[in-house]
Amino acid sequence: MAEENKKNSEKKTAPPKRPPKKEEVNLYEDLAGAEIFENLKSKFSDLVVDGKKIRGQNIIYLKNGENLLDLFIYLRDEEKFDMLADLTAIDYPEREKRFTVLYNLYSFSKLERLLIRLDISEGEEVETVSNIWPSANWPEREVFDMFGIKFKNHPDLRRILLPEDWKTHPLRKDFNVKDRDQDWMEKHLGIREDVNTGEVK
Numbered sequence: 001m002a003e004e005n006k007k008n009s010e011k012k013t014a015p016p017k018r019p020p021k022k023e024e025v026n027l028y029e030d031l032a033g034a035e036i037f038e039n040l041k042s043k044f045s046d047l048v049v050d051g052k053k054i055r056g057q058n059i060i061y062l063k064n065g066e067n068l069l070d071l072f073i074y075l076r077d078e079e080k081f082d083m084l085a086d087l088t089a090i091d092y093p094e095r096e097k098r099f100t101v102l103y104n105l106y107s108f109s110k111l112e113r114l115l116i117r118l119d120i121s122e123g124e125e126v127e128t129v130s131n132i133w134p135s136a137n138w139p140e141r142e143v144f145d146m147f148g149i150k151f152k153n154h155p156d157l158r159r160i161l162l163p164e165d166w167k168t169h170p171l172r173k174d175f176n177v178k179d180r181d182q183d184w185m186e187k188h189l190g191i192r193e194d195v196n197t198g199e200v201k
Helices: 001-014 035-043 068-077 135-147 183-189
Strands: 048-054 057-060 083-091 099-107 110-118
Touching: 001 110, 035 048, 035 057, 035 068, 083 135
Parallel strands: 057 110
Antiparallel strands: 048 057, 083 099, 099 110
């Protein structure tokens, strides 16, 4: 009995076997040769720098925002991407071109999505696409509000989530949640918070 208990005890304390290490898999496929990429590359060679595919979705990488509207008008009218499903941004503060603006397009006739990635620098303005897809109006305002990216010729570029006189942009990676807009809080709420202690005065 004692020997059986000893065997059971050894079984319990034996370290679990680790699963074999998985090999890293690159999910991105090169889009070279795909019709959409070759069409854009031939017509906008100064703008389109790369194309990838991941999980069935095509991604086009743009070098800059020049002739951006020409490219989007072509995508809407010739490639039939008639809907802007979403527009947002990503912040990479360590990069020279800090922000990536993302345009998620959809074609009803093709039943396809197309993601456009545009890298821009701090302070660089991007032309609004709200005249091409009216659905861009509010997402562009949200990107302006949360990241501080300005869209040229937007019909009503102002904050959409935060108060108009708020100063910071909460979705930037260097935003500290403790660094609230103390001037705004004092002006509108009559309070000021000590960021070190959390004490409200």
